[in-house]
Amino acid sequence: MLSRRHWLKSFGLSALLGSTLSGFAEPTVAPLNSLNPDDPDFWKKVRDQFSLDRDKVFFNPGTVGAMPKVVVDKMTEHLKYIASGVADWAYKDDNKEEYISGYNNLMSIRKKVGQLINADALEIAMTDNVTNGMSYIANGITLQPGDEILTTDQEHGGGQSSWKLKEKRFGAVFKTVAIGKPITNTAEVYDKILKAITPKTKVLMLSHMISGSGAILPVKELCAEAKKRGIFTVLDGAQTIGQIKVDVKDIGCDAYVGCFHKWMGAPAGTGFMFVKNEYLKNLWTSVSSYRWDDHADEGFRFTQRGTGNFPILKGLNAALDFHFELGPDRVYDRIKFLGNRLRTGLRALPKVKVFSPPEESMCAGITVYNIDGWTGTKLQDNYWEKAKMRPRSQGDVYGVRHCTHIFNSEEEIDKAISLVKEWSK
Ligand SMILES: Cc1ncc(COP(=O)(O)O)c(C=O)c1O
Incomplete structure (x- = not known):
């Protein structure tokens, strides 16, 4: 089994081993490499790597994504370093x-x-x-x-x-x-x-x-x-x-x-x-x-x-290191798995029109859909008001663009489907 130190290092978090950067909640996760990717806990532990508020659900990385904590920490660390140490900079060095x-x-x-x-x-x-x-x-x-x-x-x-x-x-x-x-x-x-x-x-x-x-x-x-x-x-x-x-x-x-x-x-x-x-x-x-x-x-x-x-x-x-450490294929598969789960649920609802291609090989983590007679703003606002969920409006006809990513869970997808089912009755 890999040690916690090794795990943190593999996530590019080694600099934090001996430091207490404010705002960083130390992950309480098992070593990533020891997890079975099919274990549902694997993705829960990946979710812990993001600072996203727990009481909200983010479905809009198609506009701007959510940064893992390590990304924010590396930026903040460097920002502080240049703010304090710019005089050290010999310029030509x-x-x-x-x-x-x-x-x-x-x-x-x-x-x-x-x-x-x-x-x-x-x-x-x-x-x-x-x-x-x-x-x-x-x-x-x-x-x-x-x-x-x-x-x-x-x-x-x-x-x-x-x-x-x-x-x-x-x-x-x-x-x-x-x-x-x-x-x-x-x-x-x-x-x-x-x-x-x-x-x-x-x-x-x-x-x-x-x-x-x-x-x-x-x-x-x-x-x-x-x-x-x-x-x-x-x-x-x-x-x-x-x-x-x-x-x-x-x-x-x-x-x-x-x-x-x-x-x-x-x-x-x-x-x-x-x-x-x-x-x-x-x-x-x-x-x-x-x-x-x-x-x-x-x-x-x-x-x-x-x-x-x-x-x-x-x-x-x-962010690139994080992606490579998780394993690009694993990331892509997970995104598509969740996207497919969403599309499958939505397609079963008679009053919902899906604008993403019917051919699943042409789809991944983006699903665009609307409820008959609704606007995108109405659907987007309902999601937010009723469930603090954040897909993005696609205008009057096309409803919302609903993106699924590795920080989302099956439960979140299923809840979204059940909400749309209720609204489209
Ligand atoms: C297909 C496509 N092209 C270009 C852009 C613009 O990207 P950027 O804001 O990185 O310039 C977007 C942004 O959503 C996009 O979806």
């Missing part, structure tokens, strides 16, 4: 670079991100969020008037707007294809997108997972078709990182942007962009500093973007 981000290459974090998405760290740049990453790509790529950018009709503003700007400013053509909500099935959405490609299509930009329905698009197959036609492919992974497995080599996309502040439990303001070297080396920087034209480390050209916030990167680092 490379060993003391961790006061400001935005000038250093952040290689250790980029390597962890590379491990997460199966990419070379040199092809990864750290960004603040998805919107920045997508904007760097759209602004940095050269398109001619008439060149087409193809995407779906269900993209988030942070993913599509930089391409609309490209249309207005440079005369490229921004085209969307209606994919339906709910999406009928994988084959149909694949056909719809494929048929919308024309000889003028130069960019295919797609959400890997549609935020307004949770649908996982057949990106691997579509990227393969785009590649045959010489089309640059870029995926918006705002909703996938930390929720489902992402392997950019397997997908075969040319670029992928993501963030860690939703499903990965990292602090807000943490993201990345991956671009294959053959494209990255020719991509213009939008925000430029000393390294803007130094191609020795392409990812660094984009990572270097002026003074930033190092403590949040400490938090990100801890």
